[in-house]
Amino acid sequence: MISKLCHLLRACFCLPSKHSRPSSPIRRASHYNSKLRANLGIPDPVDRPQPHEPHHLTDPPTPTAPGEPPHPHILSSGRFSTENSAVKFSTSNMSRGELRELFNLIHGTLEHLPYAICGLGAIVDHGFRGRKVSGISILCPIESKDNVRAWASTRGYQLHGDSIGITTPNGLIRRVRIKYLEFGFADLQLTRSSFSNAFVLSIVSLLDNVAAGHLENKRRGDERALTIIANDVFFILDIIASRHTKVNTRFLPTFLGEPFFADFTARYVDARPEMARAGIDVSSTLVKHRTALQLREHHELLGQYGMQGDVVPQAKGQFEYMRDLKNSKSVYTLREKEKDITDIPPVPQLPKPSHQHDGKNVRFLDPNMRPSQSKQKVKNTREPQVRTSGVSNLGRNLTVPKQPKKIDRPVTDWI
Template sequence: MSLNPIQFLKACCCLPQRRSKPSPRPSSPIRRSEHYNSRLRANLGWEVPERSAPGHSSHLETHTTTAPDQSSPRPRIRSEGRFPIKISSEVQWVKTSMDRERLKELYNLVHATLEHVPYAICGLGALIDHGFTGRKTNRISILCPQTSKNAVKSWAATRGYKIYGDSICVPTKDGIRRVRIKYIEFGFEQLQCVKSDFSNATVLSLTSTLDNIAAGHLDNLRRRDERALIMIAGDVFWVLKLMAQRHENIDSRLLPTFLGEEFFADFTARHSNARREMALAGIDVGAALAKHRTAAALREHDQLLRDHGLKGDVADTQVGQFENMKSIGNKSVYTLHGREAGGELTAPPMPQPPEQSYARGINFSGRNLTASKPPRKPKSIERPVADWV
């Protein structure tokens, strides 16, 4: 269609016309451009689509109801635009246990997705990677820093994986497997991570896994779940025996929770052979005992100062990384799941805990540090028997 340039410029000016009622002004840039294009088409004599015709747009009709003194609400940007949070229907997880080949497939898929993010496979998945065969699993857990938990979901979305609750839906050859996302608030860079024994994934080392199990013991101790405590004790003794076989050089700085007073005191009080197994694994039990006895003496001194109105000088006990471990959905330190090769989830028999539990102020030899010492009896002096003046 031929068009006179002067006529086109006049049409582009869109000079306002006299109207009995002023037309409402669109609020968004997209709607303003649509309104302008419709007027330009009308001035040029072109056909105006019914959707964008002036006076007939549904967008304009919606804005006529807004009061002039009220501003339109700001649009909300939904987080689902970057990565999905939930799936409309319930996820059909695969409930069958995984053998080594299925675990290798899942571990490699996880690593291919998260190799750009600091992560490590933890919990029962890490135990199985180190050779544990007492239980099997149908899902795994990964651990990351708190600052990377959203990045984990974003990288999973780039692979087309859905996010359901606190888990990633990873499709495998036999169905959708569940990968739970867990994170710690601090100290991830201080954990010891190693390459998987049978895949490309990154897993917690045997030492850091032991500290993870110790944090799970404390978590279930507060819940008073004795059945879980017995199962966790079996995992602890399995790790200690494997450490003794491998003659590993254990760094005590990697075991802040395991060598902490709360776990060490309770676990050694429950199991009489615990200190022996720790020593055989290469853990300096004597240094741990001396540290806790010193802490008990400092608490006694601190309490004496407070009783006399003075300020105490004992620093607060520092907790390990795994004691602040959480998942996106709820707090979960060390999840017990899976079945043995022969049937139901059971644990090896463990010795019953003693009736008297460990209390603050009592050292590991059984003597109360806060009680006054009994007076010492003078030793008898042997004198020679002789008649002499």
């Protein structure tokens, strides 16, 4: 009995030599079983099937006999790589019903992920009717951008570059661009769609999204795009004012920042009144920017003498770090057709000055203007200024109290 047990142990622990080690786990298991049967005196089965090793490991694919199904091929990578370069997105305008179906399809795919519909699609959701939409954009944090593609692939949607193609019930493939924020997604204000279950940017966060688009198109020098974006800004301000929406300034870092606020209010004469009507404290924003300007000037003055001032670099909003899946900056994208549309009314801009005054002399910008006519026009267009001690009169000063009118008392003796 003891000898049989020792024989069994020797058979089990009899390993092959190093040089005869098979190339795969399947072949090694078959080799060990054959060696064990030989040591125990058990004959090998005659009709035992030969082990089959997957093609993607070592061997090239073996041809099959006619009428037999092909051998299975296991992919080692690219499980969700259903990239389709030949996909053609529909460019026709979507109705409100089609937009609702697309929003619900997106929410059904991404409801367990942080996302929000942004851009023109979100503006249309808030009631905008000025432009048509054929595709939409969704926004997510940087850590979720790959998960969005993976979950879209599980639904059978086509992947193409920075977008996914979602087939709507009418058979059209709609483009949904995927964008992400490098930081600050949790600080956005999101809300439910007005006609679907999807999440969209709130009207306040949407205002900051459009403001970032203004800065990007200004950097590119696209004046036509700036006009389109300006109409979007005024529409959002009107919606905020008409719905009496409470504006929380922490959701507007780009809109209230000096680069956008100074440029936009300098371009359009109705900018400050519309902002004030929407509940934005224009006066305090102007004071903050003037203070920052004075600090920068003081810092530059001290820098000439080798010293440094107390200047804090201006922090950018999260929408200014908005990118697509190609890692390109993509803030507020306009369709190619929108660059050529002519049905948008021009936004009234500030009038250009006819002269410049440097404190001593007046220089007229129009060389054809006569000196006598120039003096007369300057005299008629001159506006009274309110002088205050220690306060810069840059722009309209909204904090100076009104001076009481002087009352003329009658000259007489009172009893």
